[in-house]
Each structure stands twice: as C-alpha cells, then as structure tokens.
Amino acid sequence: MTEFASIDELVADGRSVHIECSRETSAALLAAVRARYRTQRCAFVLETDRGFERDSVASHLRFYGNIARNNMHHEDAISHFNLRGVAKRKIGGLAPSTLALVNLARASLFEPEICFLERPLSDLDAEGRSIALAWIAERMEQGCRFITTVEPLREALLMPGVACWHEEGRFIAVDQDDGEDEDGGAAYEGDEVRVLKIPAHTETATLLFDPRDIDFAESMNKATYLSVRGERYQTPRTMDELEHELSRAGFFRCHRSFLVNVQKVAKVERYTRNSFNLTLGDAAHTSIPLAKGRADEMRERYRW
Template sequence: MHSYDSVESLIDGERESNIHVECSRPVTMRALDTVRRLYKNRRCAFYLRSDRGFDRDSVRSYLRFFGALSGTRADAETAIDHFGLRPVASKRIGKLDDEQRAMVNFARMSLADPEICFIEYPLGYLGSAARSLTLRWIAEASERGTLFITTGQPLRDALLMPGMAWWMEDDRCIAAQTETGDADGGSPIPGSAQDPQQDDAEPDEVQVVKIVCKSGTTTLLFDPREVDFIESINRANYVSVRGQRYQTALTLDELEAMLERFGFFRCHRSYIVNVQKVAKLERFTRNSYNLTLSDATQSTIPLAKGRVADMREHFGL
C-alpha cells in the first residue's frame, strides 16, 4: 500500500504529480503552508473555501482586475464565457450564490496561467453543469503542465480529477487503490468474492481479500479494515468508507461470508457492521436497538432484536 507519513511528506514526495487528498480543514492548512514553501518560486494560484471575492465588485470588474494583476495575456471575457458566468457578469459578487462564487474563483485562477493550483474542496459547491466545466478546465490545464493539489473533498470527488487520490488515517496519507476497467468491471480481482479461483485455494494459503466497489467508471478495491458498514438500499448494496458510500455488485450474503473472519457481523437483514467501529449499543424501546459507530459521521444503524444475543455472545458486548 503506497503511503506517506504526513501530508507534508506526500506533497514533497509527489512534486511532479497531481495530488487530491480527502482530509480535514487543519490538514488542508498544513498542506497550504507546504505548497507555499515548496513552490515559492513558481507561479501559483490558490482557492480556499473562505475566498469569497470582493462583495462590491461586479464579476467583470473583479476578473479584469486579476487579469491585469497576473501580467499575462489572459482575457477576462474569455474566462467569463468558459466558466458560464456571462449571465452574472454585471452582477455584484455579494449577490452571487455559492456555486457562482466558486466559478468566479476558478475563473480568477485561470487568468493567472498558473504552474501550481491549490484548491480546497473544489467540487463541493457545484451542480452538475458547473462541475463539468470545472473538471474540463482542470483536465485541460493539467495537460498543459499545471499541477493541481486539492484537499477536503470526499474520495469519490477526488477520483474524478487527473492524478492520484489519497485519504488520511492517523495522519498518514494512503493512496486510494483503484483499477480502471470497462463498465462491466473487467476481470475478477484475485482474492475477492468475484474470483472463481478463491474457493479452490489451499486452506493454509495466505489470501488477500479486497471488497470490489464502483465509483463512476473506476473500480475501487477496499481493504476490509477500511469499511465501517455495508447497507442494502433499494435493491442496491453500498459499502461505507470514511463517511462515503460506494456501490458494490456483491450480495450481502457473499459479503457476510467473506468478511465474518475480519470481525464483521450481520446486525440486520439490510446491514453488516464492522464490530471494531461500534462505539455504542443503544436500546430505545423493548424491541428497538441501534448501534452508533465511531466513523467519520458517527453513523447510527439498526440492530435487529433477534441478533442482539448473538452479537453479545460472539463479541462480548
């Protein structure tokens, strides 16, 4: 598993790569300081969630100011068109919604013709159309040689951008293990429940188990220890990892058999929980039990009354 001891060592070690990190605000601030230090002699552009622009300026005057400030031949009107800002070009920035402000910031960055772009939570405020415009700009700028370092977004967003996605665990930065395949998922992953050779393995043979999930056209391979719980909703199964859900083609029965030896428990007909992540078992009524987890969002999931005794017996709860 490719990893770095800290976000600082990640940015230093991957200087010529696009980096997208799922992380907290304090880690974002550390990453920002590192980028400023390492790339102080490069042409950089920055966009943080706190960047709101000048409320009294119009979009056009604001972008013209930064276009002149950049010293490049960048044209504010071109940026206005590219980022879909023409309908609000004469509007004061203070009157814009969050998505429009975000697009103004991307337009501002583009005018600098930057070598390095640092962006916090790049896709967080964007709807489908604005997201497409932004991803297109990032891809095109990346092809021209601009390096992108982004932070704060969930892993599923990080995977949409060119470069490598990373997630944090105990201050370590760990590369998201992915496999790009076709819409059908490609060949089975060795050691996964989709691998027909798994059942033929010798009893004493060491097996690597990965949970196969999809995020768009990307196949993700999760270590069981990363998983908080698995749920079945509307005839689809989802694996929850650090507060984000990823769809899997595996059935709950397959997942239960696959993960039981890793400390997972079928707590409800629609849920499998990683018992290591259980922080609290609560009984609200005689027939109502819930499990509260120590995951990123402190999730609460049901515990079926008929499974309470089994859970206590197997795990000493």
C-alpha cells in the first residue's frame, strides 16, 4: 500500500491524485500546489467559486478567455461543457450542477499543466459527471496533472489517477486491483440464487436486507457499508465475505472497494482506454468505479 508521509511529498509525486480529506487539509493542499507550481500554467476551481452573479455565462467565460489568451476559445468551452442552453443566463441564477460545469469550463480555458479542483463532482448530476470525467481524462492524456480533493472516497475512485484518503497526517493510496484474485476469491457458479439476508446495524437495531434491495457495497476507512435506496448502512461483513455470499445473487466485484448489484447497472461508461465507470439506475444515477482489470471480465461474463 502506497503512503505519502506529508502534503509536500504527495504534491511532489508527479501523478494525478484525488484525495478524500477535510476542508482544512484541502486548503493546505491548495497552498502547497500554489507554492510548488507557481511557474507553471495552473488552473484552480474552489468550492467557494461563485463567479459574478450579474454576469452571463457567456460573458463570464469570455472574460477569463481573454485573460488566458490560449487556443481554447470561450465558445468552444461553452459547447464542450454543454452550456449552450444557459449561455445567456446570469451566473447568480444557475443551478449548482450548472455552476459547477461553468467553473470547469473556466479552468479549461487556461489549458492547464496543473489543475487543482475542490470537490469537482459533488454538485453534478449524472450528465454533468459524465462531461466532467471526460474532460479530466482528456486533459490527463494531454499531460495535465490533476490534484483534487473530494468527499466521499467513491468520487476519488471515479477519476483516472491515484485515489487516496487522509488519515493522521498521512495520505494513503487505495489499492487498485488488476482483476487478478490473489486468493482465488469466490468461484462463479452460474445463475443459481440462494435465499439469504445481509445484516447491517443502526444505533438501535440490526437490519436484514434482501440482496435485491442492495444497490452496492462499499469498503471505506476500514469499514464496509451497504447502499440501499440512497441510504448507507454499516455491515459486519467484509468485502470478501460479501463477494462470496452475493456473487450468485447477481453481484460483481467491479473494484477492490466495490461490489455492485449488476441488476441495478444502467450504463457502462468509458472515458479513456483504461478508465471505466458504472452508472446505476437509481434516482441519483450513482456512479461506481470499474477497475480496468475487471472490465473485460464483466464484459465476458455478462456478454455486454
């Protein structure tokens, strides 16, 4: 497991990193990025960015395009981030998801070598996430390094690069699997379905969930959680135990930290040659990371 002992070590690493951390740590990372990369072409999108409320989207981006003086025209950014329908609207009247895309469009005008983003996916709907992730992947392929701060960790895993969490001054990288199961894992035995219940705990009760009601299971900060109808419940089961129990109920280990109910998957999205996400059919259109080593296995098993 890769660890970075300090902010300076993390920032100096050279790879794109996405960190689950507090706002205080995010502010410290921002200061470190500004200090280290002050001579490079940088772009910053902060959680507090609200723009000029009386400015239109088009004039706002035109203003920053004139500052950037790069090859990226503000009209191209409007089209790229699907903002044509709101180009004449005032910044102050935009929905949070649209404002988040405007902020990313502003950053794109600078064609940055280093891009620092605070919680870039938090306010986005499913379409906005797809646009943002595609832009991040595209810029990374062109050599841009991204440093993002996120919450929860799942958002870090959706983006190409190294996902980390912050704990007691250290930054710990999430193990990214390649699809090889070191201990053999749970053998897939066709479509046989067993009757079973998965336990989860609240403060006052133990709940028993039918696997059909579970959207996905997630391992985070040394605990395992079940996502059921938009709510999260901690379970005493480990991810390996859940995989063993649920594989015959239509669940697939799409990532070391995620087990997804395949019946809930509505879309498989590919952003680069090795970057995949699963979009669920729930009300929030939740995105789940699909490890590159698992994509071929999933395609072969389910003939997608």
